[in-house]
Amino acid sequence: MMSTLPLTLTLTLTLTLTMNELNAASPQQALAHLDGVYEHSTWIAEAALLQRPFKNLAHLKRALVDVVRGARIEQQLQLLRAHPELAGKALLAKSLTAESSNEQSLSGLTHCSADELAVIQKLNAAYNAKFGWPFLLAVRGPRGLGMTRGEIIATLQRRLAGHPDFELAECLRNIHRIAEIRLNDKFGVVPTLGNTVWDWCESLAQHSDPEYKANGQLTVTYLTQAHRACSDQLGFWMRECGFDEVSVDAVGNVVGVYFGQDSRARRLLTGSHFDTVRNAGKYDGRLGILVPMLCVRELKAQDKRLPFGIEVVGFSEEEGQRYKATFLGSGALIGQFDSAWLDQQDAIGVTMRSAMLQAGLKVDDIAAITRHAANYLGFVEVHIEQGPVLNALDLPLGVVTSINGSVRYVGEVIGMASHAGTTPMSTRRDAATAVAELALFMERRAASVPEVVATMGMLSVPGGSMNVVPGKCQFSLDIRATTNAARDECAADVLAELQAICGRRGVSFTLEQTMSAAAAPSNPTWQAHWERAVAALGLPVFTLPSGAGHDAMKLHEVMPQAMLFMRGGNSGVSHNPLETITADDAQLCVEAFQHLLNQLATELQ
């Protein structure tokens, strides 16, 4: 019998596993199935397997993640230290686990030049000296194909600057990503839909305004050549996917319609924007067009018609970069196109009217694109979170409760500049400490209520000197909440405190409101659709507000809406080239959208 055992093990490594097999296996067998998923740390699989049976792979992944999340910090550190150094001696001596060796090889780390090796090893040493564990990175990357050595070195350099407790969490997240890919391999699972979304995003990002493209940056502003290339590309893909009608409307929105069983049936409206900020990420907006496009492609491939139509809109403008006309694309759908915008000039003096004319858009037809709510079931939008919440919780998806209302101010406290050595504490009129008090009050005030955030993003003593008590201090206030009432209450308290602080300190202030936007709470029925879809995938249902504004805010004014957020890596950084998603998360997002479509179909049958 002893001689057959190695053979069996070899088979489990080369043949793909099924979830039924894992669920049915003996504890020892099951543990053997999961061997190598978490480096030299069988305690994780042991604890997770107690949760059997698993519904699906996403469920298993989550169970494993939960064990690590619940572990003591000593165990977490042990897990980190169980990993080999990247491109380290172990790699050269080929003494790694098969998985680790394979991953490092895919990234070309086995083929580093002497210089690259020297850089990586020096950074590794610095990293280990700073944090006390090896640098951990899922080197197979977001698409599973392997990162380049250049990307790895850049990441190592960036993360070396981080705070230890953040870096601990970031390493654990990378370990979960490593485990995810290893599990995919074991189960023979390929996130084909997610890969398509990822590849589409990559392909769309090839179009960038020339001065940015030259620097390898992504920037697509309203109606530039790159913008029109994106529009063409989206239209082309929509036709390929099998949409029944594909058109560009009077403001440049790309609109694809997939009819229901009856071509006159009411439609689900969905979509997001394809324009970008300057030096943008590749996923902001675009996911919300590509995910439903892919759902339509899958329906069409099965020749399946639903009892409702699907209308996917690629909004031409949301970011307000070329012209100050934020939400132009979605606004036009609810009749909010302001004709005064047409005379606005961009940085080089081109009016919007002339840009539209050049793009072949018919200004006179803008009013006609206003949608009538009666023709629609509602509006849904998929979007990258652009925040750290899902990433910190190791959750691929989250359901939005409300798009926050916001209000912004810029202000200045005016005290009296005086000599830092000769002015007693009791007679100072220090503008900076007055603002410091306000910053801390606002921080406490916002934190005291769920789902209110407030930020002093700008803070400066103009022309400050070490030995001068600040006579002036400039600041900004940005206050957001899931409801207008919560936002306004917070703002009122902050403003009252500013008044009180200034009164108490004998300083004065100026304050100017620069922006105010209403909150857009999700429609409860539609939010519940997303929650059921997420639950069906075997994922925990997690809800969160949207701190950023989205096209759904506009549609909110005329029809029920609800949004689904996808996790962003790199702490959810956005409006930044470091914005990132994984193909696996994109896969789950497509599946969630498909589930929502099925729910609606069932309801309407």
Added chain:
Amino acid sequence: MMSTLPLTLTLTLTLTLTMNELNAASPQQALAHLDGVYEHSTWIAEAALLQRPFKNLAHLKRALVDVVRGARIEQQLQLLRAHPELAGKALLAKSLTAESSNEQSLSGLTHCSADELAVIQKLNAAYNAKFGWPFLLAVRGPRGLGMTRGEIIATLQRRLAGHPDFELAECLRNIHRIAEIRLNDKFGVVPTLGNTVWDWCESLAQHSDPEYKANGQLTVTYLTQAHRACSDQLGFWMRECGFDEVSVDAVGNVVGVYFGQDSRARRLLTGSHFDTVRNAGKYDGRLGILVPMLCVRELKAQDKRLPFGIEVVGFSEEEGQRYKATFLGSGALIGQFDSAWLDQQDAIGVTMRSAMLQAGLKVDDIAAITRHAANYLGFVEVHIEQGPVLNALDLPLGVVTSINGSVRYVGEVIGMASHAGTTPMSTRRDAATAVAELALFMERRAASVPEVVATMGMLSVPGGSMNVVPGKCQFSLDIRATTNAARDECAADVLAELQAICGRRGVSFTLEQTMSAAAAPSNPTWQAHWERAVAALGLPVFTLPSGAGHDAMKLHEVMPQAMLFMRGGNSGVSHNPLETITADDAQLCVEAFQHLLNQLATELQ
């Protein structure tokens, strides 16, 4: 009898009053004597007269000031509102009190052009609208000769920007100055010694480095042509005053010696610096040379010799403006000239060595100018306060308890920049609120101990945006105290708090100490000399630390020292052309110095 009364009144207005007369007068007579000193507000004189007998005019002035200081704010406002508007309708209609009319006329306000009148009246209206009382200014100015209309308009513009409770205090201070001049007139008192000091300062300020002189600014840096002109002027005046020896030493200090009864007798060492910062005031440093010079002149005029010599040094360098060699002049007297300085270059590449050569200074003789403490009684220095304390307390003079020790740092907190809308309060790593906490802790910590001051003069979120949680925040710390121990305890607490805040908030920091200077507590015996001198003048004895560094810090290392501070107007602003003193304060300062000389003479006889 009724007909003689007006005649008596006329006489008291035109004949000068004596303090004996005032002390002996009936309450009603005394009140009549003081009529018009405080505009339409006899309640002030009434209350002050209860303090009779007055020792001297300074005593009476203080008694009057004390009544106003102790009055309710309603009474103070009534006093402000009892004054006519400057260049107002009352002036044109000649319906003013005789005093007010005379003062406004001396300032040429009766001869304003139509344009000037329009400007003043517009500013007056804005001032009254903002504060609710007329603009109050002692238009006869610091020397009593009258301000120019341009100066009056500039002051009105500047003060219009102030905070109401500061402006209330500033108006009351101007009223006390108006009263001081009116009392001088009544008593026929002219502060001749103070006027001389004031005029000398004015005369010395004519020499300024050319690029500043062209803008009407005062800047005298080490060994420039303007600096050498000052040195020549001081030497010339010293000889005129009757010093026995006048010389320029190897680092450019101007040294005047007035022998004691025995030319070999031990000497009192005194003096201050005549170099300035860029765009300086006229009194910083120079008062400390001119006040003792004048005392020597008075002794020589009476042909009086004391049992000790007086050595007055005009230090050539204290401010470290042209070269980084602060306290060069006084440092050289204690053997602290660093020969490495000689190779330092100024902004246009001139080495100190070459500048000294050009000025005819003998570098090789520097070591020889080191003073031997055994030859001196001690060191005293008169200096403008350069702070708001005496001005706020309406005190002409203050006795220094210690020159503060100081320590400075620059630092940066590193958090994590993130989206202001999407980052929950609980997961932020906000660098700015961390620094805000530190600023407030430091403010409280410094205020909790007498005579410790701490300042965050520089504070900035570099590249901050309204909608980004600050990832970095830069700041400076400046901590000063009367003793090194108090300074170090405060610094240690602040640094520990920085560590604690950063630990709690999951952010990191860098901190670099850029400066540290030891405290120089006054010698108790010498401090007592100054206290007795101030008391003898009829002034309250008030002690305070010096927040700024002074030449006395250097002499402190080898001999007992104590300093006397003179009040600075304009809230004690210094290193600024608004730095100001009055001739009356300068008079008291000379008298205090004379008293100190008499005390020493009595002791040594």
